[in-house]
Amino acid sequence: MIEVINVYKSFGDLEVLKNINTSFEPGKMNLIIGQSGSGKTVLMKSIVGLHSIDRGNILYDGRDFANMSFKEKNIIRKELGMLFQGAALFDSFTVEGNVMFPLSMFSDMTREEKIERVNFCLKRVNLENVNHLYPSEISGGMKKRVAIARAIAMNPKYLFCDEPNSGLDPLTSIVIDNLISEITKEYNITTIVNTHDMNSVIEVGDKIAFIYRGQLWWEGNNEEILHTNNKEVNEFVYATELLKKLKK
């Protein structure tokens, strides 16, 4: 479980996160949603430690991550997996090299064991016979799946996904969403997904945190979000004409 307690973050005079209090449970798809510039990416980057917070606590199963030393943070980081918006695969490595990288860095597996694990992870994300291709030789959807495979290679306890559907067609988006959801439930991972894709929200949102102007504005699940009376949430959810018509 990840708990975010009284978190504040500002860049210069601009206060981006204001008193965020929430928690994310394991085995659930925890979604952070909000408009562009609302602070959701900053919140996610603060949770994983890419941004240091000004005030507050971030607890990973009770361990105060925000106030740890660099060495202690690194122990927790080995329990994290992250899927970046642009996949962030290493260009100079093949697909196999990318998935194998965390295993080579942090495990004492033999080469055969590592290859076995890589093949298992790639198979889990429905990718086969791509081991020797470079990231530049595969499609956007495949890149995301390779990035998921890399993120789960070390059996993470916590999985973070920053806009996993950006740049993907609706069908591939659903495949990626379902894949993340299945992995989350199968391995009981605490997964946090940063998105503004309403399909994802409705399809897989077990818990949804709506961020508005740097504040936690609303919390609920994918059923509740469709029937809430919160004005800002409704404006966000029913932003398109199609959804407005469907609501009517």
Place this chain on the structure above:
Amino acid sequence: MLFENPKVIKIKKNYTRFIKLTKFANSKRKNMLKYLNEFGKYFMLMGKVLRKPDKAIIFKQQLVLEIDKIGLDSLGIVVIISIFMGGVVAIQTAFNIDSPWYPLYAVGFTVRQSVILEFSPTIVSLILAGKVGSRIASEIGTMRVTEQIDALDIMGVNSANYLILPKIIAAVVINPILITISMFLGIFGGWLACTLTRLVLSAHYVYGVQLDFRGYDVFYALIKTVVFAFIITSVSSFKGYYVDGGSLEVGQASTKAVVFSSILIIIFNLILTQMLLS
């Protein structure tokens, strides 16, 4: 009228001057603070870089890869530049020796001294700053803007150490070898130019090259090379590591890496020459 009063006009002029001066002083102060901030960031980055690697075997693999990229990939340009540089120095020296009192073996001597003391360590390092420095800055900068460095950090990898240390060690190891090859080729280029143009006899040239040879000159050149190699790789890596933005900023970082490395090479050339030769 009040505004036409010469005293008022003078006060207004002085006030405008004062405002301009204050603005100028403020901008200088901001620039100074910016440079100090950059300076501090550079040393903090080096603090992260110069640590024990996370995994020795991965470091060795990276090191071999970097030796190939920094050293072997630069061999071609070093060979071409050194031969032609030595040839040009030989021809220019021969043409400038007008007096019959100057022995012709002075050409060989001059080429050797020029190549060993200055041309090979400094000029070749400046060229490597352009070739290697821009590659390093753009490679690391692209990794930054495509979040590959963030991915390393999230995994718990010391990204600065993983990416930069192999480059620095590779350059510090391979550049002295490149420069030694450059010295030989520069002197050979001079011999080739002299014999092909028949300006100086081969025997005279070879005698000049061997005349009054001091091993310390080579040592001095190699010390300079090691320092320049560190400057090229560390400054370029620093510029790439802190890129913020997109492809435009990566390009700018690459240019800045070459400019700053070149300026630092020239400054340290003077400092080291004063320290080691005086």
